[in-house]
Amino acid sequence: IDREAREISKKVSFRWSKMAEAIAWPEKRPYMMHYDGHRNRIDRIVRPHETEVMEKEIFSEALFSSKTSPWTKLIKMYLIYQNGEACVACPITCTEGMVAILERYADNSELKRILQHCQEGIDGEFAIGAQYISEIQGGSDIPANLLEAVNEDGQWKLYGTKFFCSATHADYSMVTAKPQGSEKVALFVVPSWLPGNKEKEIRNGYTIDRIKWKMGTSELTTGELTFNGAVAYEVGPLDKGVANVVGIVLSYSRLTVGLSAAAFMTRAVREATRYVQFREAFGLKIGNFPLVMGQLQDIQRTARRTTAGAFKLYRSVIEQGGLGNASRQGQTLEEKKEAFNIRELIMLQKIAASYDSTDVIRTAMSLFGGHGIMEDFSVLPRLYRDSAVNELWEGPRNVLLMQIHRDLQKASEWYKPEEFVRNILAGGNSEVVDKLAAEMAEIVAYPNLLQADEETIRMSMRWDKFCHEFSHAYQDIALSEVEKD
Ligand SMILES: Cc1cc2nc3c(=O)[nH]c(=O)nc-3n(C[C@H](O)[C@H](O)[C@H](O)COP(=O)(O)OP(=O)(O)OC[C@H]3O[C@@H](n4cnc5c(N)ncnc54)[C@H](O)[C@@H]3O)c2cc1C
Incomplete structure (x- = not known):
C-alpha cells in the first residue's frame, strides 16, 4: 500500500494538481449545450479537456474493482482529495455508493451490467455514478420526495423534477422516487443514456434544465433535472428506499x-x-x-x-x-x-x-x-x-x-x-x-x-x-x- 501510495502521489502532486488548478479558472467553468446543430436536444455538459483527461486517468485506477484492496482505495482517495473537489471527489464517492448498493442488490442483467461497468469497467471505460435525491421542496426531508415512478408494462419510468443533481455528466444515477400510489420512497438506478444512445447524445427521458451557479465545487456541475419517462431499474425492496x-x-x-x-x-x-x-x-x-x-x-x-x-x-x-x-x-x-x-x-x-x-x-x-x-x-x-x-x-x-x-x-x-x-x-x-x-x-x-x-x-x-x-x-x-x- 505504501508503494502504491507513493506511485499515485507523484501523479496527484504534479500532473493532476496542475490540471485541478487549470480547470479552476472561471474561463474554464463547465457549461451546457442544450441543442446540437440539427436542433436535437442533447443537454451536453461541456467540460475542459483537462477535466476529461484527469477523470479518465483517476477512474482508470479501478478504485472499486474487486481486485483493488480497500486500503489501496482509501489511501488513493485520501491523496486525490488533497486537490479539492476538481470534478472528481463527488463522482468518486457517488460511484462508491452505487457499487456498494448494487453489490448487495444487483439481481438482474441490467443491474449486473451497470455494476460491472462501474466496478471493473467495460472495454477499459469505467462508468461514473451520481445520486439525485434532493427536490426543490426538500433536500433533507427525503420522505417528502414527489418524483413519481410509474410502472408501464413492467418497466419503471420516472416523472417529475430533481433540484440538486451533481456529477450531471455521470453515466448512471441513483434516484429516489415514489411508486405511483405509494407514500414510501423507493430507490432506482437511471442510466443517463440507454444502451447505444450515448454516442448519439440521446438522453434517457430527462432534460437538464439548468446548471447551478455555486460558491464552491465549481468545476463540478450541479444541475436541475426534469424526468419525463426516464427508464429506471428498481434497487432493493420498493419500500426500503429511504433506509x-x-x-x-x-x-x-x-x-x-x-x-x-x-x-x-x-x-x-x-x-x-x-x-x-x-x-x-x-x-x-x-x-x-x-x-x-x-x-x-x-x-x-x-x-x-x-x-x-x-x-x-x-x-x-x-x-x-x-x-x-x-x-x-x-x-x-x-x-x-x-x-x-x-x-x-x-x-x-x-x-x-x-x-x-x-x-x-x-x-x-x-x-x-x-x-x-x-x-x-x-x-x-x-x-x-x-x-x-x-x-x-x-x-x-x-x-x-x-x-x-x-x-x-x-x-x-x-x-x-x-x-x-x-x-x-x-x-x-x-x-x-x-x-x-x-x-x-x-x-x-x-x-x-x-x-x-x-x-x-x-x-x-x-x-x-x-x-x-x-x-x-x-x-x-x-x-x-x-x-x-
Ligand atoms: C453544491 C451542492 C451540490 C449538491 N448536490 C446534490 C446531489 O447531487 N444530489 C442530491 O440529492 N442533493 C444534492 N445537494 C443537496 C443537498 O444534499 C441538500 O442541500 C441538503 O441535503 C440540505 O437540504 P436543503 O437544501 O433542502 O436544506 P433544508 O433541508 O431546507 O435545510 C435548511 C436548514 O434547516 C435545517 N434543518 C432541516 N431539517 C431540520 C431538522 N429536522 N431539525 C433541525 N434543523 C433542520 C438544516 O440543517 C439547514 O440548516 C447538493 C447541495 C449542494 C450545496
Whole structure:
C-alpha cells in the first residue's frame, strides 16, 4: 500500500494538481449545450479537456474493482482529495455508493451490467455514478420526495423534477422516487443514456434544465433535472428506499466528506507550514512569531487528528465488510452494536470534520496574509469554498444532529448511551470518557429536541457542542494510537 501510495502521489502532486488548478479558472467553468446543430436536444455538459483527461486517468485506477484492496482505495482517495473537489471527489464517492448498493442488490442483467461497468469497467471505460435525491421542496426531508415512478408494462419510468443533481455528466444515477400510489420512497438506478444512445447524445427521458451557479465545487456541475419517462431499474425492496439510500448511498458520501475534510486540511496545513518558513516580516521569518507558531500548531493538530479519526473509522467500515453489510440476517448483538457505532460515527465525523476543515483552511489563509485569498497564489481559496459545500451536502449539521439524537433514543433499549460512549472511546482518558458518557445519557434522556421552548433550545445547543466534543475525543484516541505506533 505504501508503494502504491507513493506511485499515485507523484501523479496527484504534479500532473493532476496542475490540471485541478487549470480547470479552476472561471474561463474554464463547465457549461451546457442544450441543442446540437440539427436542433436535437442533447443537454451536453461541456467540460475542459483537462477535466476529461484527469477523470479518465483517476477512474482508470479501478478504485472499486474487486481486485483493488480497500486500503489501496482509501489511501488513493485520501491523496486525490488533497486537490479539492476538481470534478472528481463527488463522482468518486457517488460511484462508491452505487457499487456498494448494487453489490448487495444487483439481481438482474441490467443491474449486473451497470455494476460491472462501474466496478471493473467495460472495454477499459469505467462508468461514473451520481445520486439525485434532493427536490426543490426538500433536500433533507427525503420522505417528502414527489418524483413519481410509474410502472408501464413492467418497466419503471420516472416523472417529475430533481433540484440538486451533481456529477450531471455521470453515466448512471441513483434516484429516489415514489411508486405511483405509494407514500414510501423507493430507490432506482437511471442510466443517463440507454444502451447505444450515448454516442448519439440521446438522453434517457430527462432534460437538464439548468446548471447551478455555486460558491464552491465549481468545476463540478450541479444541475436541475426534469424526468419525463426516464427508464429506471428498481434497487432493493420498493419500500426500503429511504433506509437503503441513507444507510448505504448517503453514508458512503458522508464517510467521504470526513475523509476529504481530512485531506483538505492536510493540504492546507502543508502549504501554510512551508510558507511561514520562507516569508519574512519585520526582519524575521514569520514562522518565528509565537502567534504564528501557535496557530500553526493548532491547525497541524486538527489536521492530524481528523486524518487519524477518518482512517480509524474507515478501518471499522472495512472490517465490517463495507456499509452494504451493516444489517444482515443472523447478526449477533455485538455486531449490531458495531454497525450502530459506525453509522453514528459517520454522521459525527461528517459534522465535526467538515466544520473544522473550513476553520483550518481559513486560519491557513490568514497565515498567508493578503496572498491567502489570491486565487492564483495557492489552492487555499478553492479548498475553502469546497469545504463550505462539504458542510452542507450529504446532510447539513442540524439534520444529522437530530438524527443521531433520535437514533440513540431508539436504540437505548438494547444499547445504552453510556455504553455507546464507552465503546466508541475505548482506550481514552477515563475522566473524559466518564464525563462524556454521563452527559450523553442526560441529553439523550431529554424526550425530544423539537419543542420550541427555551429549555429545548438550551438542550439542543448543548447537544450540538457535545457532539463536536465527542467527535474530537474519538479523533484524539485515533491520533494517540497512531503516535504510539
Ligand atoms: C453544491 C451542492 C451540490 C449538491 N448536490 C446534490 C446531489 O447531487 N444530489 C442530491 O440529492 N442533493 C444534492 N445537494 C443537496 C443537498 O444534499 C441538500 O442541500 C441538503 O441535503 C440540505 O437540504 P436543503 O437544501 O433542502 O436544506 P433544508 O433541508 O431546507 O435545510 C435548511 C436548514 O434547516 C435545517 N434543518 C432541516 N431539517 C431540520 C431538522 N429536522 N431539525 C433541525 N434543523 C433542520 C438544516 O440543517 C439547514 O440548516 C447538493 C447541495 C449542494 C450545496
